[in-house]
Amino acid sequence: MKKIPMRTCVITREKLPKKELLRIVKDKEGNISVDITGKANGHGIYIKKDMEVLNTLKKKKSLKRLFEVENINEEIYSEIEKIIQNQ
Numbered sequence: 001m002k003k004i005p006m007r008t009c010v011i012t013r014e015k016l017p018k019k020e021l022l023r024i025v026k027d028k029e030g031n032i033s034v035d036i037t038g039k040a041n042g043h044g045i046y047i048k049k050d051m052e053v054l055n056t057l058k059k060k061k062s063l064k065r066l067f068e069v070e071n072i073n074e075e076i077y078s079e080i081e082k083i084i085q086n087q
Contacts, residue, residue, distance in 0.1 A: 021046040
């Protein structure tokens with residue numbers, strides 16, 4: 001029997017299958033991007049593919065804190081929103 005890879009959402013703290021989560025990664029140069037493949041190099045975090053989670057992420061400025069950066073490009077949130085809406 002094959003094990004389903006489980007990951008934890010940084011917002012809800014739920015353990016969910018990797019397919020139900022979205023990975024956001026910060027590379028060595030400090031660039032933050034949405035990792036569609038789930039295999040990009042760098043420090044990654046997972047969030048549940050849910051608009052409420054995205055809203056909490058924005059409101060609490062969680063990405064800034066988790067990735068220890070000054071600013072998050074608004075395009076990241078737009079990209080996440082598109083992915084959530086198209087799932």
